[in-house]
Amino acid sequence: MAQRIDVKDLNIYYSDFRAVADIEMAVEPRSVTAFIGPSGCGKSTFLRTLNRMHEVIPGAHVQGTVAMDGVDLYGADVDPVAVRRQVGMVFQRPNPFPTMSIADNVLAGVRLNNKRISKGDAQDMVEQSLKGANLWNEVKDRLDRPGSGLSGGQQQRLCIARAIAVKPQVLLMDEPCSALDPISTLAIEDLIAELKSEYTIVIVTHNMQQAARVSDRTAFFNLAGTGQPGRLIEIDDTATIFSAPREQATEDYISGRFG
């Protein structure tokens, strides 16, 4: 199920602008890796290269390799659509499809892979995924209501349910809690802790405590100045990063002495 990711010599561009430079990183399977760093250092940009969502932006491209269990995602014969079916993504702002019911939202990705699922299977899958996202009890009586009628936190968990319904190998989350209240945030953090037994999870967060709470490993990104590309400063076990980082920049950022 879960797979490891090896990133080598990765440079990421928006047209001519190099947004992220020379990333080397390994992401372990069945673990949570957190990306932290100041705004604009390229965390989202890098995250989006892990499922080839980066290239949907006109002019955006990458150099280097991102290998999942040894297979380069950017190989010539790799279909980006296939990559995205294996690497799920949860966005900063909850984005359930407003024209679909809650149940249809959960099944949206499943239906892409498999047009004909029996009604019973579909119901099972909806229940399983919503339970997996800790949302089942709140919505089980209104599965045919529009997904946009839920609260922000519920919508975000619906998006997680939608992402895990297709049983991806990897789950990417870009600041999944930044639009949520503390209670919903805790609900999602608990969820992440449960999901990591099955998935490889990468999460971008601006919240140090959150990174410390949910992640096994933490990567710190930084940029030297505006117009400069963002770089990976260091990646290590979360405990090490937060207690004894190797780099001074990391320590400054974590302790709030940044800039």
Added chain:
Amino acid sequence: MSTTQSPPAPGPAATSSLEPAGPRRRRRGARSSDRGASRAFRWLATGAGALILILLVAVAVFLVIKAWPAISMPSDELVEKVGLLRNSSSLLDYVGPLIFGTVLAATLALIFAVPVAIGIALFTSHYAPRRLASTLGYVIDLLAAVPSVVYGLWGALVLSPIVQPVWAWLNENVGWFPLFAGKVSPTARVLLTVAIVLAVMILPIITAVSREVFLQTPRLHEEAALALGATRWEMIRMAVLPFGRSGVISAAMLGLGRALGETMAVLMILSPGFLYSFHILEAGQQQSIAANIAAQFPEADPLGVSTLIATGLALFAITLVVNVAARAIVARRKDFSGAN
């Protein structure tokens, strides 16, 4: 479009609480003039809205008053006095086939135009490279600027001879299908040709509105679909089309309105008739209300004019009904429209 979402702009209220107390008074002054401007704007907007309603009512009243002599007169008397009704038993009997012909032509035009318009709109909004898309959009907009007389000429002189063999073939080979039955016209001055010309005429407006709506699809929803592993077409089906649905319906209604009321093109192409006939390949079967008015008006006496205006009233009513129906369709799945 009422369905488009835009992130709430941070208004002055969001920043004013952070301001120091000093410039408070000046600020309040600015506020009240803001409020004055906003009130003026509200009146302006309300006025414009009211004006439209007043115009609508005025048109309806005008039609009813002018049509009243014909409507209120007993049928036998009317039939006797008005030459137009020489083959009809009453006013209703006269206007019925006209309504039928009008609706049939417009419906066919809509059936031809909508899929093509959606296709072009999607191509320009989501497939074509930017340069090509804007050229194509420009050409489509040009089509809207062609006067309907020109379409009429084109339909009668160019299109009819070209499609005639096709219509003959359809009649011969698919003649069991009710629409293609009957005696095929040797000149192709028939309703199907009219419907095609009407489709071309309403294509630009439907395309332009649909394209704008498709371009408004929130990036967030498109990316949600792509991140699930949707191909571009699947993304369009999951995110773009549902989002644009009500806008496309509105666009189609705009087009339908134009097709229902189109006069010149029908007048110049169609060989008219007054039957409830589905034979769209046969000459002398149907006629549209607007074309009939234009054709008969010059020679009508006052009561004849009143009769024609009564048919115009029917056209007005059809257009209203069509629009109300479209609203109802749009509203039916409001919860799921993404407007909340």
